[in-house]
Amino acid sequence: MSVAKVRMTTASGLEAALTAFEDPAAKARDLLRLHRTWSHTREVPQGARGVVARSWLRQTPEGDKVSRPISDDALLGRRERSQLLGSVVPLLKERLLPLAHEAGNELVISDDEGYPLWMFGPSPVRRQSDGLGFVEGARWREGDVGTNALGTAMEERRPVQIFGPEHAREDQHAWVCTSAPILDRRARMPLGVVTLSGAFRTAHPHTLMLVTMAVREAVEKLAGEHDRDLRRVARASEPYAGAGRFVVVDRHGWVARAEGYGVGERVWVPSSLRAGSLWVPEIGQVRAEAISGGWVLHEDVALAAAVRVEVVRRPPAHVVVASGDTTVEVPLSERHAEIVALLAEHPAGLDTAALMSRLDGVGSPVTIRAEMSRLRKRLGGLIESRPYRLTAPATVRPDPT
Structure with missing residues (x-):
């Protein structure tokens, strides 16, 4: 079937099948x-x-x-x-x-x-x-x-x-x-x-x-x-106020409340979420506790060392984070996957100059710092700075052929 013969242009708005004046x-x-x-x-x-x-x-x-x-x-x-x-x-x-x-x-x-x-x-x-x-x-x-x-x-x-x-x-x-x-x-x-x-x-x-x-x-x-449901979930979390860092979400990961974390309006949670320890992108290692209508995700630094990271550098680029009984695939750009792979190969860490020398097409330290800021937000708790290093053991999967 020939695609070349198809007129594929579409209007940016609604497209009715016929005008009011057509028979x-x-x-x-x-x-x-x-x-x-x-x-x-x-x-x-x-x-x-x-x-x-x-x-x-x-x-x-x-x-x-x-x-x-x-x-x-x-x-x-x-x-x-x-x-x-x-x-x-x-x-x-x-x-x-x-x-x-x-x-x-x-x-x-x-x-x-x-x-x-x-x-x-x-x-x-x-x-x-x-x-x-x-x-x-x-x-x-x-x-x-x-x-x-x-x-x-x-x-x-x-x-x-x-x-x-x-x-x-x-x-x-x-x-x-x-x-x-x-x-x-x-x-x-x-x-x-x-x-x-x-x-x-x-x-x-x-x-x-x-x-x-x-x-x-x-x-x-x-x-x-x-919105009303999220407010009810937030009210149900009042007993946890002042109990350290945590994020309160509904069953789909929409954020009702956050203390000590800078998160967006939604975070990833597994559809089969149950009470216990897990790793959440943008937050890191947490302990999930059920409340009415949602979950409280408490910071759980004690188990951070149990996280393993497996890096895949070719498309589709991602990292696989295994923690306890949960496994999470986090999509990454090819550049970010390349950086994580370098950090996995250098567990003692790399500073800005060392990363620049190993990455093609990076023109300034400002670019490195901007990329690392975005990457650290993506992989909450897995990357430290000064020097940049992974906080968990990591392996690099061989590139597919």
Whole structure:
């Protein structure tokens, strides 16, 4: 499939599938010619919108893919696991369901894996949707049913409108679908996707903005709830005030409070975090203790010597830090990996001049000090200065061939 023939330019803002002045029927005829070219040649033709071209390139136009719905029990289980998403369903219904009824569209709210969990709208459009297999519990990622707004919005991680023959499956060519992902600030992952879908003659560019604005309001609501949760976690840590250096985080590593540490708004914590000792990038060796809604990460210098560092110098450059039962991979730039490897080879340490003499392309001591400052922040507690040295035994993995 030729990438060179694809027009890949995209607008910086929202990109509706058609303008308010275009005739939907004429637009569908033009797009059908593009779709047939793609189907017959397996090459994306000139004229396909960038978002559609990228989607068509991610698949082959062979056959009509079908997604089978999961069981009712599995669907209920997914709803129970999607409590954050469920908390904004009333808001989304309030903002979008009146428009859906008026336009003859349905409102679909799917989870982070592309399973529609809630579907609302007029009975006629719901029956037509059922005929396509677009039902609660039937996953609609691109890999399941080809190009569609829900699946493509998940791939692109931005609002998408797919019109008529831009859909990969021919039985969807009479539809227009507008989707926007809900990006969860807590886990920094898509929480779900909101979709309005209906007959292509109901297509309007304003729908894209309306769905986007409703999703934006839902995200703001979730962010407000997260801020309140962080304040509750901070209050739960009050008994630890004055008990040395510590950082208080929620279950995703968002910082609610810090005493004695200069950290950003979030630090890395393992998803399977449990009480005990571990090494945390940007902080160093800590002892984790559970509190209501999160964790207190206490400084734990006594176990710092147990940390081992394994350096990988070729892309993807990273260091592996093993401490107790935890192993952490910390991505590094190639320059930073090179510096850590040098320090591992010189356990007594290197001063600024010695590092300059061993690193290519470093023009001044200021550059060395700036790089070391960034590196020390990245590898909290593992690098000392005057001279620069590692505080734990280190080995250098041979460069891959």
